[in-house]
Amino acid sequence: MAGPAILLLITFLAVPFVLAFVLSFTNQRLLSPNPTEFVGTQNFARLLTVQLLTLEPEIDPATGEPGRDAVGNLVYPRVRDYTRRNPDHPELDGLQEYMDIRIGESKVVVLVGDAVFLRSLINTLVFTLVIVPVQGGLALLLALLVNSRMRGVNVFRTVYFVPVVMSMVVVSLLWRFIYSPQGGLLNGIIGTITFGAVKPVDWLGDTALALPAVMLMSMWQAVGFQMVIWLAGLQLIPPNLYEAAAIDGAGRVAQFKHVTWPGLRNTAIFIFITITIAAFGLFTQIDVMTRGGPLDATSTVIFQAVEHGFRKQDLAYGSAISVVFFILVLLVALVQRRLTREKA
Amino acid sequence: MATSSVRQPHERAFRTGRFVAMVAFAAFFLFPIVFMFVSSFKPNEDVLRDTTSFRAFLPVGDISLNNYGDVFEDVPAGLFIFNSLLITCTTVALGLVVNSMAGFALSRLRWRGRNLILTIIIATLIVPFETVAIPLLLVVSKLPWIGVADGALTIEQGWLNSYQVQILPFAANAFSIFLFAQFFKTLPMELDEAARVDGASGLQIYWRIIMPLSGPAIASVAILTFLPIWNAYLWPLMVVQSEGVRPVMVGLQYFFKVAGGGGGGGGVRWGEIMAYLSLVTLPVLILYLALQRAFVESIASSGVKE
Numbered sequence: 001m002a003g004p005a006i007l008l009l010i011t012f013l014a015v016p017f018v019l020a021f022v023l024s025f026t027n028q029r030l031l032s033p034n035p036t037e038f039v040g041t042q043n044f045a046r047l048l049t050v051q052l053l054t055l056e057p058e059i060d061p062a063t064g065e066p067g068r069d070a071v072g073n074l075v076y077p078r079v080r081d082y083t084r085r086n087p088d089h090p091e092l093d094g095l096q097e098y099m100d101i102r103i104g105e106s107k108v109v110v111l112v113g114d115a116v117f118l119r120s121l122i123n124t125l126v127f128t129l130v131i132v133p134v135q136g137g138l139a140l141l142l143a144l145l146v147n148s149r150m151r152g153v154n155v156f157r158t159v160y161f162v163p164v165v166m167s168m169v170v171v172s173l174l175w176r177f178i179y180s181p182q183g184g185l186l187n188g189i190i191g192t193i194t195f196g197a198v199k200p201v202d203w204l205g206d207t208a209l210a211l212p213a214v215m216l217m218s219m220w221q222a223v224g225f226q227m228v229i230w231l232a233g234l235q236l237i238p239p240n241l242y243e244a245a246a247i248d249g250a251g252r253v254a255q256f257k258h259v260t261w262p263g264l265r266n267t268a269i270f271i272f273i274t275i276t277i278a279a280f281g282l283f284t285q286i287d288v289m290t291r292g293g294p295l296d297a298t299s300t301v302i303f304q305a306v307e308h309g310f311r312k313q314d315l316a317y318g319s320a321i322s323v324v325f326f327i328l329v330l331l332v333a334l335v336q337r338r339l340t341r342e343k344a
Numbered sequence: 345m346a347t348s349s350v351r352q353p354h355e356r357a358f359r360t361g362r363f364v365a366m367v368a369f370a371a372f373f374l375f376p377i378v379f380m381f382v383s384s385f386k387p388n389e390d391v392l393r394d395t396t397s398f399r400a401f402l403p404v405g406d407i408s409l410n411n412y413g414d415v416f417e418d419v420p421a422g423l424f425i426f427n428s429l430l431i432t433c434t435t436v437a438l439g440l441v442v443n444s445m446a447g448f449a450l451s452r453l454r455w456r457g458r459n460l461i462l463t464i465i466i467a468t469l470i471v472p473f474e475t476v477a478i479p480l481l482l483v484v485s486k487l488p489w490i491g492v493a494d495g496a497l498t499i500e501q502g503w504l505n506s507y508q509v510q511i512l513p514f515a516a517n518a519f520s521i522f523l524f525a526q527f528f529k530t531l532p533m534e535l536d537e538a539a540r541v542d543g544a545s546g547l548q549i550y551w552r553i554i555m556p557l558s559g560p561a562i563a564s565v566a567i568l569t570f571l572p573i574w575n576a577y578l579w580p581l582m583v584v585q586s587e588g589v590r591p592v593m594v595g596l597q598y599f600f601k602v603a604g605g606g607g608g609g610g611g612v613r614w615g616e617i618m619a620y621l622s623l624v625t626l627p628v629l630i631l632y633l634a635l636q637r638a639f640v641e642s643i644a645s646s647g648v649k650e
Contacts, residue, residue, distance in 0.1 A: 001453065001546065002461065005446035008516035009468065011487075012480060017471055019479035030485065145366050150359075158636060159370045162377065165632045165639065167575035169593040170621045173600060174376050177614055185379060188395030220373065225643060232644040252358070281474045284577050288597060302474050309478035310582045318478040326475040333470050 024320035030313040043320035049113035051092055053082055056106050066105060076107050083111065117321070120292070120299040123211060127300070128279040130212075135219045136271050139226030140264075144256075146227070147234045157231075161224035168221060172288035175217040179203035179289075204290055207297040214285050214298055222278070226271050233267030234260070266340065273336040277329050301325050375401065377625075384411055384619040391614045411619035418602050420587060421620065424595035428624075431510045431591055432573045438515040439569045440562060446516070447524025448550045452536060462525065468518045474578070481582055484509050505586045514573060520565045523645060527561035528554060564642035567635070574628060592624045 024043050028036045057074040060067035067075040083095045095111035098118055102108075112118045146157045163171065178185040181202035190198050203213040241259045250258065283302040286292060292299030292307075301321060309318015378401050383391045385407045394400045415421050449455070450462045484503040491500040503509040531554060539549045555562075577593045584590050590598070599620050603613040632639050 001550065002446040002449035005442045005516040005521060006461070008442065008512065009465070009518065011483070012513040012516070013468055013471065013476060013518075016476035016479040016483050019482065020475060023479055023482070028482070030482065142369060145362060145369070148362075156366050156370055157640075158633070159373055161640065162629070162632070163373060164643070165571060165628050166377075166625055167577070167593055167628075169575070169577050169596050170625055171376075173596065173617060174380050174621055177617070178376060178379075180612075182611060183392035183395055185376075185395045185400060188397075188400065192396050220376070224373075228640050228643045229646075277472060281472055283474065287577075287581075288600075305474070305478055306578070306582070310481065315478060315482055322475050322478050326471070329470065329472055329475070 020319045020322050020326070023316050024323045026316045028316045028319075030315055039316075043317050044324075046113040046317070047117055047320055047324060049095065050098075050118075051095060051111045053079070053092065053109045053111055054106055055079075055109060074105060074107075079109055079111070116296050116299060117301075117304050119296045120301055120304045121324075123296075123298060124280060124282060124300045127211060127215060127282055128276055130215055131218065131279045132272055132275050134215075135223050136226060136268075136275055138219065139223045139271070140230050142223065142227040143230035143234055144260075147231055157227075160227055163221045164224040166221065168284040169288055171217065171221045172285050175213075175220075176204070176289050179213055179217075181205060205294055207294050210290055210294060210298045214282075214289065217289075218282070218285055222275075226275065229271055230264070230267060233264045237263035269336060269339045273332055276332050280325060280328055280332075301328075380618050380625070381622050383615060384622040385409065386411075386615050388611075388613045388615040391618065392611075411615045412623065414613075414616050415599070415620045415623065418616070419595060419599045421592075421595065421599070421623065423587070424590055424592045425624070427507075427589055428574060428591040428593075431507060432570055434507075435511045435514050435573045436566050436569045438511065439517060439520060440565060442516050443520035443565060444524045444555065444558070444562070445550065446521045447528055448546075448554060450521065451525040451528040452533070452549075452554070453546055465518045465521055469522070477578060477582065480513065484513070484583060504583050505589060507589055509583045510573075510576070510580055510589070510591065513579070514569070517565075517569065519646070520569065523565055523568075524558070524561055527558055531557055560638075560641070563635075563638045564645050567639055567642040568646065570631075571628070596620060596624060 025038055025040060026036050027039050055076045057066035057076055059065070069075050079097050082089050083092050083097075085093060092111060095113060096115040098110045098112045098115045100107050100109045142160055146153050146160070181187065181200055184200075184203075186203065187200040191200065201209065204210050237260065241263070242255060245255045245259050281302050282300045283306065286298050286300055286303045287306070290298045292303050302325060305318045305321040305325065307318075308314045308321065382401060382403050383394075385403055386394070387406050387408075387410070390405045394405070399405070446465075450458060450465075486501065487503050489500050489503060489506070489508065491498050535553050535557075536549050539553055544552070575593060576591065577597075580591050580594045581597075584594060600617060603616045603620075
């Protein structure tokens with residue numbers, strides 16, 4: 001009787017899962033006239049290569065001093081002379097400039113195989129590092145607020161949970177209007193409150209503001225989910241523990257510290273891990289709101305997997321990104337196992 | 345609590361503060377939703393003009409259902425909604441059957457390798473869909489399907505642009521199997537034994553005895569399947585290009601391009617966009633408000649897996 005389910009899981013989960021690893025070592029495309037070939041670790045090399053190149057200022061032959069351009073900046077050799085078929089630097093061939101750091105007069109250039117992917121990986125990690133504590137903490141605050149016998153408290157629980165049942169596509173388009181620079185709601189509210197002192201801001205068009213704007217919207221949508229799970233955890237704590245603590249003279253803060261928080265340990269692990277994994281998978285908001293822009297400021301790992309694997313039909317490279325994503329998730333899951341085991 | 349009578353003024357201040365915080369959060373969660381519904385009844389220009397005052401949240405001005413009419417004129421929104429309903433209902437129905445059968449076999453039947461299979465199924469929970477989406481695209485582009493051409497059955501290759509490509513990959517679900525197996529374990533084994541004495545087969549026990557007792561598990565699995573399929577975006581985006589089988593959320597992104605001010609003069613038609621957003625949100629919202637308890641319990645049940 002388990003047959004149909006097992007067959008479906010093999011076809012649509014096990015086979016593609018194994019295929020992700022296999023494809024990532026090939027040059028498979030969705031539709032291609034050329035036969036598929038194994039290319040070794042080429043895809044992973046492109047994803048993960050990082051090289052440093054130190055450049056010294058060019059010496060002006062006339063003066064023997066480092067040359068300066070019209071505005072007085074030091075002149076360095078062009079990076080592309082090193083990365084375009086330079087026989088002296090085969091290891092730098094085809095690499096892209098990610099950033100550079102000035103140390104004294106020399107310039108250290110960070111060269112990577114795929115600058116957009118590295119940017120996406122960093123964006124994803126930054127998003128995760130912010131969203132995990134903030135969303136998890138806010139959800140706990142909400143759960144504590146509505147965990148009472150007050151009359152009408154159910155109305156608040158219902159309201160906080162509503163965005164969770166809404167589609168992320170709907171929420172993204174709705175917030176696109178809220179963030180819009182042309183008559184958007186957020187600028188309207190800020191302008192009204194400050195009597196026009198604050199000028200309209202292009203929230204999603206600014207490289208510094210776009211990712212935080214996506215974070216706020218994502219939390220608005222998802223925090224009710226974790227609230228419900230915290231609430232379930234809170235209700236497992238025996239009420240007599242609170243009574244005992246109150247008799248011992250513990251105030252609200254002390255009760256939270258010594259009764260509530262220790263009782264929520266496993267719930268906390270579960271919540272932080274699930275937010276982490278969901279945050280790693282950040283995609284829909286990005287695809288609908290920013291398409292990874294401006295200047296890749298909101299591009300993410302899964303957005304890149306879809307860009308390559310689907311839009312550019314490069315299944316092999318998209319699969320390699322999926323494998324990197326899975327390894328990240330696996331690491332987090334291993335941390336969870338460790339933490340849950342330690343409880344004894 | 346016993347102490348509340350002792351520290352009354354303190355307690356009252358605390359309660360007031362808490363209430364104010366609760367109301368503030370409620371406003372934070374509701375303001376975009378109220379704005380969405382209210383704006384869906386306003387002309388496009390009014391939506392923009394009203395953002396600078398409280399009118400943004402009030403159904404005032406030139407209120408009409410025109411935006412809704414325009415949505416159906418611009419894109420086949422009715423077809424998109426029908427497609428999503430068909431896909432969602434079929435996936436939920438199919439999912440309930442295959443996952444409960446698997447859960448039954450894994451919790452109440454005895455066979456060799458049962459525990460190993462259960463362990464493997466639980467282990468697959470760690471694989472997020474995003475990991476397999478890209479290679480799955482290759483798999484479904486190669487799978488065969490029976491089609492009808494010139495009145496005869498033929499074998500077609502490739503599932504792209506079809507209903508089944510949006511249904512079958514999501515029918516079996518490891519977490520649903522796990523939820524069913526967990527629930528079935530709580531039912532007394534004597535039920536099965538008594539039925540077997542009366543000559544019932546495994547299938548009969550499953551269908552006649554166990555399933556009728558499993559309402560809560562069925563509700564949880566139905567809701568946990570329904571929500572992601574109705575809201576699906578990543579997968580249909582990749583496998584559906586033709587309008588005929590396009591679901592609402594991909595249709596929404598398509599509609600945004602139509603109403604997004606591309607050519608034709610004028611800015612983004614936000615009133616119409618809000619009408620489309622309201623249209624696809626309303627069914628889920630009604631279902632949620634009607635079945636609140638079941639919704640919240642199904643979510644909470646996803647938090648107890650160990």
